[in-house]
Amino acid sequence: MRRLILIAIPYVWLLALFLIPFVIVVKISLSDTALARPPYFPQWDWSLGWAGIKDFFAELDFENFWFLTTDDLYWKAYLSSLRIALISTLMTLLVGFPIAYGMARAPEHWRPTLMMLVILPFWTSFLIRVYSWMGILSQNGLLNALLLGIGVIDEPLIILNTDTAVYIGIVYTYLPFMILPIYAALEKLDGSLLEAAEDLGCSRLSAFWLVTVPLSKQGVIAGCFLVFIPAIGEFVIPSLLGGSETLMIGKVLYEEFFSNRDWPVASAVAVILLLILIIPIVLFQRNQQKQAEAEG
Amino acid sequence: MSKTLIALTAALTVGTAAVAEEVHVYNWSDYIDEELLAKFEEETGIELVYDVFDSNELLETKMLAGGSGYDVVVPTGTFLQRQIMAGSFQPLDKSKLPNAGNLWDVIQKRTDVYDPNGEYSINYMWGTTGIGANVGKVKEALGDDAELNTLSLIFDPAKAEKLAGCGIHLLDAPTEVIPAALTYAGWEGGPDDKSDEALAKAEEVLSAVRPYIQKFHSSEYINALANGDICVALGWSGDVLQARDRAAEADNGVEVTYEVPSEGALMWFDQMAIPVDAPNPDAAHKFLNFILDAQNMAAASNYVYYANGNKASQEYLIEDVIGDTAIYPDDATLENTYTVTPFGPKEQRSLTRLWTKIKSGT
Structure with a gap:
């Protein structure tokens, strides 16, 4: 009995916090927009009884999904989000791996401090940290003042309100999510394996490629998913740091919901986004499972 | 218990x-x-x-x-x-x-x-919705006799090109900017025309100056004007006046003005x-x-x-x-203002779509 309850808890959790909200979103995505409160039709009305429920389902259709295919804006936005998320995941990896490597190779008594430094930024609101990047990157901002001051450039660089600023924002924000799993993988790495590789004639570089990199693969994969999945739906970073031409699905979703007041189309956009995200999530899950089996 | x-x-x-x-x-x-x-x-x-x-x-x-x-x-x-x-x-x-x-x-x-x-x-x-300008920078770009109370600072490609270097911001509010573009173009249907032809005209006006516009945003221009980061913004009266006062307080050599456009302003x-x-x-x-x-x-x-x-x-x-x-x-300026009515759901969709197209080129 106790076991059953224990198993049931995560399922109830999943049902209440994921499945039910998702069903509601799907329901709205099949409705029509209306000037009402809330702004869509049909509404669920218990008082009409069985006939009401039948009418309710008769009103639902896939028109909004069809609409998404008629305008290339949505596909362009999905693709552009995918591109931005992929590139920034790669950049986060390039920055995060050396940091995680350095942390794992640091003397043991330093490591808790280094770990603390990686986590420390979370103590400040995410919004404020992105906001402060606006101050750093703007035309009269800190970065330009510094570069102009030491004479590297003559004209201020225009970084804020471009895609470059979005990449900087995403890499900065999600870096800890990349560092921590890689660090966890590298820390477990048995140093004697590297010694053995060198004894067997490997140079330090090839030992790194042949031993360290494959053994940290799981951490790298976990880190990449943890960055990629939130980055693709990112709204705050592109709207604060990006320019008007930065096209991301999060912004399109916001506009459907707030500017067009078209909750049904907004819900349809969200459902498709979720379907796109399910693929990497399933891959991630499978990867985790394989790893567990390999270790078990 | x-x-x-x-x-x-x-x-x-x-x-x-x-x-x-x-x-x-x-x-x-x-x-x-x-x-x-x-x-x-x-x-x-x-x-x-x-x-x-x-x-x-x-x-x-x-x-x-x-x-x-x-x-x-x-x-x-x-x-x-x-x-x-x-x-x-x-x-x-x-x-x-x-x-x-x-x-x-x-x-x-x-x-x-x-x-x-x-x-x-x-x-x-x-x-009203009007023109906020950095007096010094606009004069530097367009000459000392440049007029500040005109929508042409934003919608005339020749002027906008010269001002692009120091920065132009527009409100990220199509219901404010489209009527302004129609007013500038002297559209015969008036600024509140929501027909497809009117929207097409507004698109034409805005596309011509799009390369010179740095950002569409509804509040950033206050700080940007006050700090001297931009030289012209289409903005809300009180917000621009706030920028003017902030610049004066900071004593940073930036002089900001708010002008009701002579072509007509949204109230x-x-x-x-x-x-x-x-x-x-x-x-x-x-x-x-x-x-x-x-x-x-x-x-x-x-x-x-x-x-x-x-x-x-x-x-x-x-x-x-x-x-x-x-x-x-x-009274004369008040006479020269106009009001707009809300967009219906269908019109709103074309408007938002047009706005996305103008902003992102997609």
């Missing part, structure tokens, strides 16, 4: 009973003199919970979703009209608003378009209304009546530098407000 629970429940019940009456007000950010809030609490004994927002869209979403928990909200005219149609507001009980006689007929005549006879709302503040109205599901409509009326008081309304305007729709308050306004034609335009 159960004893503690009972004690706790008892404490909670007593606590609830002791809580004073509350009224929840949801207004634009930086839009009132906070001393007025304390004064209201003192006069009525009602606890005032004051929250702020910064976009009509955000407020509208809360109104359409329902159950916002607010007693008083402040949408702009066009948004108010649509929300009235959606059934978001309750009619005002005029018997509870004895100060309503203070309202200014000139403004009321214009707000009747959105809310006939003020059945659902009272005017709080109003203003907008922020209206106070009571949501249909307001928890405390009685206190909401008390708050509206408090705001309608001539001296209170004057205090608010004297603080935020926006004009209000309260005739009686004018004798209490400081000279900096009532005497500034950027805030209280003279």
Whole structure:
């Protein structure tokens, strides 16, 4: 009995916090927009009884999904989000791996401090940290003042309100999510394996490629998913740091919901986004499972 | 265990009973003199919970979703009209608003378009959408005799190209920018024309200058103008005046002006209304009546530098407000303003789509 309850808890959790909200979103995505409160039709009305429920389902259709295919804006936005998320995941990896490597190779008594430094930024609101990047990157901002001051450039660089600023924002924000799993993988790495590789004639570089990199693969994969999945739906970073031409699905979703007041189309956009995200999530899950089996 | 629970429940019940009456007000950010809030609490004994927002869209979403928990909200005219149609507001009980006689007929005549006879709302503040400029930088780019009170600073490609280097910002609000573009083009259907042809014309005007526009944003231009980061913005009167004052305070050599465009300017109205599901409509009326008081309304305007729709308050306004034609335009300028009506759902979709196309090129 106790076991059953224990198993049931995560399922109830999943049902209440994921499945039910998702069903509601799907329901709205099949409705029509209306000037009402809330702004869509049909509404669920218990008082009409069985006939009401039948009418309710008769009103639902896939028109909004069809609409998404008629305008290339949505596909362009999905693709552009995918591109931005992929590139920034790669950049986060390039920055995060050396940091995680350095942390794992640091003397043991330093490591808790280094770990603390990686986590420390979370103590400040995410919004404020992105906001402060606006101050750093703007035309009269800190970065330009510094570069102009030491004479590297003559004209201020225009970084804020471009895609470059979005990449900087995403890499900065999600870096800890990349560092921590890689660090966890590298820390477990048995140093004697590297010694053995060198004894067997490997140079330090090839030992790194042949031993360290494959053994940290799981951490790298976990880190990449943890960055990629939130980055693709990112709204705050592109709207604060990006320019008007930065096209991301999060912004399109916001506009459907707030500017067009078209909750049904907004819900349809969200459902498709979720379907796109399910693929990497399933891959991630499978990867985790394989790893567990390999270790078990 | 159960004893503690009972004690706790008892404490909670007593606590609830002791809580004073509350009224929840949801207004634009930086839009009132906070001393007025304390004064209201003192006069009525009602606890005032004051929250702020910064976009009509955000407020509208809360109104359409329902159950916002607010007693008083402040949408702009066009948004108010649509929300009235959606059934978001309750009619005002005029018997509870004895100060309503203070309202200014000139403004009321214009707000009747959105809310006939003020059945659902009272005017709080109003203003125009016009040109904010960095005087020094514009003159540097266009010559000393450059005019600052014209939409051509933004919509004339020849001028915009010269100003692009120091930066042009537009409001990220198609319902404000499209009418301005139509006004500049002298569109015969008028600035409020929502036909496909009118939108196509606006697109043509905006596409021609799109390469010279740095950003579409509805609040960043305040800081950007004040810091001298940009030289021209299409913005809201009071916001640009705020930038002007900030620059003057910072003494950073930046001089900002606000001008009502000579081609014609959009006039907008922020209206106070009571949501249909307001928890405390009685206190909401008390708050509206408090705001309608001539001296209170004057205090608010004297603080935020926006004009209000309260005739009686004018004798209490400081000279900096009532005497500034950027805030209280003279009759000739008022004649030259226009108002717009809300977009229907279909029109709204074409408008948003057009806006995305202009902004992102997609």
